[in-house]
Amino acid sequence: MTYDLIIIGAGVVGGAVARRLSRYDLSILCLEKEVDVCCGTSKANTGIIHSPSLVPVRTLKAAMTVAGASKFPRLSEELGFDYQKTGALVLGFSKDDESVMEKYIAAGIENYRSAGAEPPEYRIIRGGELRREEPSVNSRVVSALYAPDAGRIIPYEYGIALWENAVENGVRLELGQCVSGLEALDEDEWIVRTTEKEYRARYVVNAAGHGSPAIGRAAGFPDCLIQRVKGQYLILDRNKGPEINHILFQVPQAGQKNKGKGILVTRTVYGNIMIGPDARWQDDDTDTSTDTEALRKVVEGALASVAELNPVECIKTFAGVRPKPESGDFIIESERNFINLCGIESPGLTSSPAIAADVEIRLANMGMKFEACENYQPRRSPIVKQVLSLLPDELKKRIDADSGTEERLICRCEQVPEKRILDAISRGIPVTTIDGVKRRTRAGQGRCQGGFCGSRVRSLLAGKLGIPDDAVTQRGAEAPLDRVTAAEIRRLYKK
Numbered sequence: 001m002t003y004d005l006i007i008i009g010a011g012v013v014g015g016a017v018a019r020r021l022s023r024y025d026l027s028i029l030c031l032e033k034e035v036d037v038c039c040g041t042s043k044a045n046t047g048i049i050h051s052p053s054l055v056p057v058r059t060l061k062a063a064m065t066v067a068g069a070s071k072f073p074r075l076s077e078e079l080g081f082d083y084q085k086t087g088a089l090v091l092g093f094s095k096d097d098e099s100v101m102e103k104y105i106a107a108g109i110e111n112y113r114s115a116g117a118e119p120p121e122y123r124i125i126r127g128g129e130l131r132r133e134e135p136s137v138n139s140r141v142v143s144a145l146y147a148p149d150a151g152r153i154i155p156y157e158y159g160i161a162l163w164e165n166a167v168e169n170g171v172r173l174e175l176g177q178c179v180s181g182l183e184a185l186d187e188d189e190w191i192v193r194t195t196e197k198e199y200r201a202r203y204v205v206n207a208a209g210h211g212s213p214a215i216g217r218a219a220g221f222p223d224c225l226i227q228r229v230k231g232q233y234l235i236l237d238r239n240k241g242p243e244i245n246h247i248l249f250q251v252p253q254a255g256q257k258n259k260g261k262g263i264l265v266t267r268t269v270y271g272n273i274m275i276g277p278d279a280r281w282q283d284d285d286t287d288t289s290t291d292t293e294a295l296r297k298v299v300e301g302a303l304a305s306v307a308e309l310n311p312v313e314c315i316k317t318f319a320g321v322r323p324k325p326e327s328g329d330f331i332i333e334s335e336r337n338f339i340n341l342c343g344i345e346s347p348g349l350t351s352s353p354a355i356a357a358d359v360e361i362r363l364a365n366m367g368m369k370f371e372a373c374e375n376y377q378p379r380r381s382p383i384v385k386q387v388l389s390l391l392p393d394e395l396k397k398r399i400d401a402d403s404g405t406e407e408r409l410i411c412r413c414e415q416v417p418e419k420r421i422l423d424a425i426s427r428g429i430p431v432t433t434i435d436g437v438k439r440r441t442r443a444g445q446g447r448c449q450g451g452f453c454g455s456r457v458r459s460l461l462a463g464k465l466g467i468p469d470d471a472v473t474q475r476g477a478e479a480p481l482d483r484v485t486a487a488e489i490r491r492l493y494k495k
């Protein structure tokens with residue numbers, strides 16, 4: 001068959017496009033090379049819904065950030081993922097840093113006004129007000145820009161929610177299909193080839209993240225110069241450590257090579273402290289290894305914001321790789337029924353709903369007809385409906401409860417019920433890996449990182465898939481991840 005639209009890549013950008021267009025009576029197919037959705041950059045990032053004050057003015061990024069961020073309250077409500085608008089503080093360490101904060105304020109105001117929106121009240125806070133807002137901030141911090149418009153999400157929970165809802169509304173998702181070739185036919189039709197199959201569509205959207213430049217080239221677009229920049233992080237144990245109320249950035253300090261917002265300190269939606277990322281240029285977009293040298297610098301940077309942080313509470317390290325366009329801005333171009341999305345680095349997560357809206361306009365301009373789909377269902381029920389904190393006796397009883405009972409818990413650290421896992425693996429997207437269960441349910445996200453529940457999750461998956469336990473994989477391709485373990489971090493920092 002000839003699809004109305006093929007989307008290449010199932011990250012948050014492809015997901016936002018798929019979900020938005022699933023409102024219409026269209027045949028849509030997505031081709032994704034991995035065994036699950038959101039396995040690329042959308043899996044490993046900071047998860048911040050950015051404040052437009054921290055985005056360069058007069059850029060596509062700025063326009064997309066203003067429009068994208070404004071859509072998160074409704075998206076979160078409809079799709080059942082948590083969005084917490086905590087606000088951000090950009091910390092300054094000297095009086096001079098306040099001139100940088102003034103520039104951020106001016107940028108924020110300009111970015112909102114150019115998008116036809118009213119800016120929030122940005123202001124510089126100092127002394128008692130600063131300590132009241134953020135009691136644990138380092139005594140060396142003298143002032144901070146308060147940006148009330150920043151928020152946080154769990155990025156892969158958002159991505160999975162988009163994709164589950166798109167699939168429920170009729171989008172076809174083919175996993176494990178790596179696009180390797182494209183051909184434009186005369187009558188405005190594209191052939192999209194993967195290593196195994198051939199598909200046809202009237203329109204194509206290239207949302208392949210690091211894979212986008214090669215696909216764009218094959219479709220006839222000029223070369224996009226994209227660099228790969230890795231960022232490393234530490235996650236600390238849930239609900240431990242000092243009070244942290246906001247997302248804490250830093251004014252870039254003199255001599256800082258990467259003029260980003262310094263090492264960030266925040267709590268995640270679930271209450272873990274997260275610190276990072278640094279920025280290292282590399283050739284390989286698949287290299288998400290972590291190393292102690294980089295992580296030491298991340299810790300050092302984070303301690304400048306919050307001196308009481310204790311790296312011994314680390315439960316895991318991870319890294320993500322940004323597709324950094326040499327132009328410094330997102331590349332969004334369209335021609336011959338093909339939309340090319342390249343260099344969607346930060347704030348791409350924030351911008352994703354706005355990029356999807358832009359894609360719809362471009363498709364309409366290229367002649368796509370939109371008819372509302374009568375059965376469109378905008379709502380999706382959350383997977384994590386409640387975070388339990390049972391006392392030890394009750395916890396043990398429920399861990400030991402019989403399989404198939406309402407009470408049974410699978411994961412001890414995050415207190416994950418068996419029925420949550422069974423729900424997650426019975427939705428529209430095939431879940432075949434232990435990591436796929438981990439991202440959806442939180443089983444394996446706690447202190448022991450799956451040491452206790454990994455085999456129980458494996459058995460549940462094997463039962464569901466009708467395969468032996470040892471045929472279930474951690475993440476599909478089993479190349480070991482070269483990551484510094486939490487035990488190594490504890491050894492490094494134990495006094």
Ligand SMILES: Cc1cc2nc3c(=O)[nH]c(=O)nc-3n(C[C@H](O)[C@H](O)[C@H](O)COP(=O)(O)OP(=O)(O)OC[C@H]3O[C@@H](n4cnc5c(N)ncnc54)[C@H](O)[C@@H]3O)c2cc1C
Pocket residue numbers: 008009010011012013014015031032033034037038039040041042043044045046047048049050177178179180207208209210211212215230231232277319320321322323344345346347348349350351
């Ligand atoms: C360290 C770091 C921190 C960040 N922090 C933030 C933040 O706090 N806030 C924010 O707004 N943004 C942030 N970002 C940016 C954000 O993560 C990205 O902009 C966003 O995830 C990009 O989504 P995507 O769908 O374009 O790409 P991806 O998630 O990479 O999705 C592309 C998909 O295409 C697939 N694919 C690739 N090639 C092919 C092929 N040939 N055939 C089929 N499929 C293919 C991939 O497997 C992948 O699933 C951060 C990024 C990094 C790396």
